[in-house]
Each structure stands twice: as C-alpha cells, then as structure tokens.
Amino acid sequence: MNLNRNLRNDNKGQVTIEFLLLISFSLVLIFLLANSLSYETDINLAMAAAREGISFGSTENKIAIYDDDAYTKYSLNKTPLTHNNAITIIKIEKLNRGFDDRYNRTSIQIRAYASSPTLTSREDRVSAGDRMNYNIRKSIAVTFNTTKLSNSLYNPCFSNQHVFTTANVQWV
Numbered sequence: 001m002n003l004n005r006n007l008r009n010d011n012k013g014q015v016t017i018e019f020l021l022l023i024s025f026s027l028v029l030i031f032l033l034a035n036s037l038s039y040e041t042d043i044n045l046a047m048a049a050a051r052e053g054i055s056f057g058s059t060e061n062k063i064a065i066y067d068d069d070a071y072t073k074y075s076l077n078k079t080p081l082t083h084n085n086a087i088t089i090i091k092i093e094k095l096n097r098g099f100d101d102r103y104n105r106t107s108i109q110i111r112a113y114a115s116s117p118t119l120t121s122r123e124d125r126v127s128a129g130d131r132m133n134y135n136i137r138k139s140i141a142v143t144f145n146t147t148k149l150s151n152s153l154y155n156p157c158f159s160n161q162h163v164f165t166t167a168n169v170q171w172v
Contacts, residue, residue, distance in 0.1 A: 038160075038161070039161060042159050042160055042161045042162060043094070043108070043162070045143055045144070045159070046094075046108070046140050046143070046144075046159050046162065046164060047092070047094060047110075048143075049136075049139040049140045049142070049143035049144075050092055050110050050112075050136045050139065050140060050164075051092060052139050053132075053135040053136040053137070053138060053139025053140065054089055054092060054112050054132050054135060054136050055089070056135050056139070057131050057132035057133075057134065057135030057136065058087040058088075058089055058114065058128075058132055085116055085118045085119055085128070086116055086117060086118050087114055087115075087116045087119070087128065088114060088115050088116065089112065089113070089114050090113035090114060090115060090172055091112075091113050092110060092111070092112050092113075092136075093110070093111050093113075094108050094109070094110055094111075095108065095109045095110075095111065096108055097109055100163055103156070103158070103163040105158070105161055105162050105163045106161060106162050106163070107162070107163050107164075107165070108162050108163070108164050108165075109164075109165050109166070109167055110136060110164060110165070110166050110167070111166070111167040111168075111169075111170060112129075112132060112133070112136065112166070112169045112170070113169070113170045113171075113172055114128075114129070114132070114169050114170070114171060114172070115171060115172050116128070116171070119171075125169070125171045126168070128169075129168055129169030129171070132169055133166040133168075133169060134153060134154070136166055137150075137153070137154035137155055137156070137157040137164065137166055138154045138157070140154075140157045140159065140164050141154045141157040141158070143159075144157075144158065144159040144160060146158040146159065
C-alpha cells in the first residue's frame with residue numbers, strides 16, 4: 001500500500017523516468033542477448049549438421065554405397081572403397097578463422113578426425129575423407145537452405161552468419 005501512495009503522490013515524474021529507464025535498459029539488454037544467442041545457435045546448428053553429415057558419409061563409406069560414376073571410378077582404381085570398411089569418427093572440431101571479407105561472414109573451418117583399420121593406403125583414406133567432407137558441407141547447406149549459394153561440391157557452404165570450409169580428415 002505504501003508503494004501505491006507514493007505513485008499517486010509523484011508530482012515530479014521521477015517514478016515515470018525511472019520506469020522508462022528500466023524499460024529502455026531491459027530492451028537494450030534483450031537485443032544484445034538475442035544477437036549473441038543467434039550467433040551461438042547458428043554455430044550449434046552447423047555443428048549438429050556436420051555431425052549428421054559425417055555420420056552419413058562414414059556410413060556411406062562403411063557399406064560402400066556410391067552413385068554410378070563414383071562406384072565405377074572406385075572399382076577401377078580404389079577397390080578397398082567398394083567393400084565394407086570400418087570407419088570410426090573420433091571427433092569433429094571447429095576453428096574460427098575470423099571475418100572473411102569475400103563473403104562478408106565469419107569463416108569457420110571444420111576438421112574431422114577418424115580411424116579405420118581397413119583403409120590402410122593414404123590414397124584410400126584421402127578418398128574416404130573427401131567423401132565425408134562432402135557430406136559435412138552438404139548437410140550444413142541443406143540445414144540452412146543455402147544449397148544454391150555454392151557449387152556442386154558445396155565448397156564453401158554457408159549459414160546465416162558464417163561461411164564453412166572443411167580441412168582434410170585427419171586419420172589417427
């Protein structure tokens with residue numbers, strides 16, 4: 001009740017000014033938090049898409065599912081890739097490479113670490129890694145509906161605030 005009496009007896013408008021300052025400070029804080037949360041959501045969605053893409057890419061390599069052109073190429077030159085392969089994804093990490101003036105976005109490089117006891121030659125591992133990187137980039141482009149902003153290899157791929165590239169898969 002004491003507060004109500006103070007509000008009615010406010011002849012100088014101090015309560016109104018304090019209220020407006022509180023509301024304006026709250027709005028500024030909300031806008032700053034929304035921008036920061038939008039940035040983090042963008043990164044989190046991209047990393048989830050990258051995990052989905054590499055999962056699909058490694059599964060594709062495990063059970064040797066390829067389109068006709070790739071299968072023909074692999075059956076002639078890289079026969080281990082046309083058979084089942086045990087590929088384990090160790091981890092995926094991101095590296096913020098700063099602002100890229102060409103695309104007017106922050107550049108993020110994604111690097112995957114994998115292992116495979118069945119892929120022993122460097123050439124086969126590079127081919128399997130290229131396949132996984134392609135699926136990482138494609139998954140990010142599909143997630144953000146930016147498939148038309150890139151080339152057929154989705155390199156680079158885009159989100160709302162970032163441009164993504166992939167480094168060669170590191171085999172451990």
